[in-house]
Amino acid sequence: MEELTIDVIHEIANQLTRKDRLEFSLCCRRVFCIVSGERKLVECEERLRTREALSRAFSEKALKQPTVIVVERITVPVRTRRSLRIKTAYKKAVKAIVSDFSYDGELLAFSRGADAYVSPSNPVELFLCKLDDGGVSLIRRLTLDGNIGDLKVSRSGLFVAVRVLKSGDITVFNSVGDVISVQRTGRYTNVHGAQTAFTKEDDLLFLWDKPRSGWARGYPPVLYQSPPPFTKVVEMPSLPHAICENAQVCLQDCGILIFYEMERREAAVFRLMLTNNSVEYQRILRHKGVPANRWIKYYPRYIHEDLPNFRDWISWDCETLRGAKPRLHPRAETWFHCASRAARTCETQCFNLSGPWVFADFCVREETGWCVYALDSPHHEVQVAGVTNLLPFLEDSNPNTWGILSPKLDQSEEENGVDDVRSMG
């Protein structure tokens, strides 16, 4: 009975009379929880049981103490009118929001700045940091005009930023933050879902998401490829219409996987095979029946938990994310999910972030155990970006003991009134 999945036990219980169901449920705690509807509890317990396996999956090089940097905290003035309070908080927060970040190996790059919908002309800041055993240090802080659609760090230390409101400029920086190339596509300048990725050969791939509304919605999605030295972008033909509905590009050993979620309650994974000047795509997984919750609909950085079942096909990496878009669903619970390909388990680890925190985004490197994340509070009063090591993080599920450290990014942080957030969580 131990090996039966929650769904199967539930199905068996549904076939029983009330009396038999009671006897069945008293068999053991697990069955009782499932039958009595405390399914979530069992799910959590079962995920936690894989802790040992998961911990092993992370490198021994991982630091024993969590290290977290806080990028920003905004104290919101309390006003009597709620709408005013939210508006003020949001206005303040858009300047500080970590809009995107990328981490690969040693380098961490992140941007913070305006939300394109709110104040597209605001400058955006880019931070390039280095992560090592000693913690996090800032290499370069840059200010760019235009909004950042996406940014990525390559394995060899290049990092790229796409500016969606500047004629689709693709700016490539080297590992110390010098601009080495700017390319202008001149198309789709109001598209927000730009996605970039580096291949193992350091080719830059660049996908324009298909816009769902607005004047550009009639345009097809486009994938560009730009080999080093990134002076010319090549448009790849034959992208299917549906591939770019809220696309997320994720580079894996076997090709490029594009995760997308459509409004028709469907999520899918594509594998793209790149050859000289052409691209072939194959849909390798489709998941129907993705819950049509509001926050998933509008916040599609969500990979269904069934994905690990296909790990052998797609070299599934170790991150999933479920979280609420704060403005849409402020009281939603946020769970941190984590599963490991190396652990060879389909089960995931999860922690509930008690309190109103929601993940804006996160990524984790399996080799080092480093996890980079952005947290947000319901009305953007506080926005935190942090880096931490996952190993101790997983060993202690109490978020209060994550060990928040003072921000050490830049002197001007203090001048801006940024303070520590030890009370977080």
Place this chain on the structure above:
Amino acid sequence: MTEKGRIVKMVSQDQEEFEVEYGVATMSTLIANVLQDVSEETTTVPIPNVNAQVLAKVIEYCRYHYEAKRIDQSEEDIERWNKDFMKVDNKTLFNILIAASFLDIADLLDLGCKTVAGMIKDKSVEQIRELFCIEGDFTEEQEAKMREENNWGSEMSQENNAAQ
């Protein structure tokens, strides 16, 4: 290639290959979805969660029901066959259930769950534990308390029986 003549190769967890007709394979919603998404040249579908012994049973079930539907087999014959099919040890039965759930074969999952429910019927908790080799992890007090808290179930059941 037409779907009629299409053969699908299902590869079990232990790398055993099973050649199955397209119609039989697509009784699994999961496989149907996979095949719909890949090109027609793709014939191999890995089933990493199911071992060869269980996959063989699942294919046997699908093959029979596919044929039964095609030749319009009588309900009685199908029921009899189902009953015989489910005469397996508990371990195999559970594995079939897990496979049916994973492969999304609703009829097989339903049949398996009904079989297990039939085994549970009118048995005490101790008998169920013994039957399925479950180690109880409730103390006697906890069990008694839960029985008390949930006894509405048996009362209602008795009422229902009386009403019938």
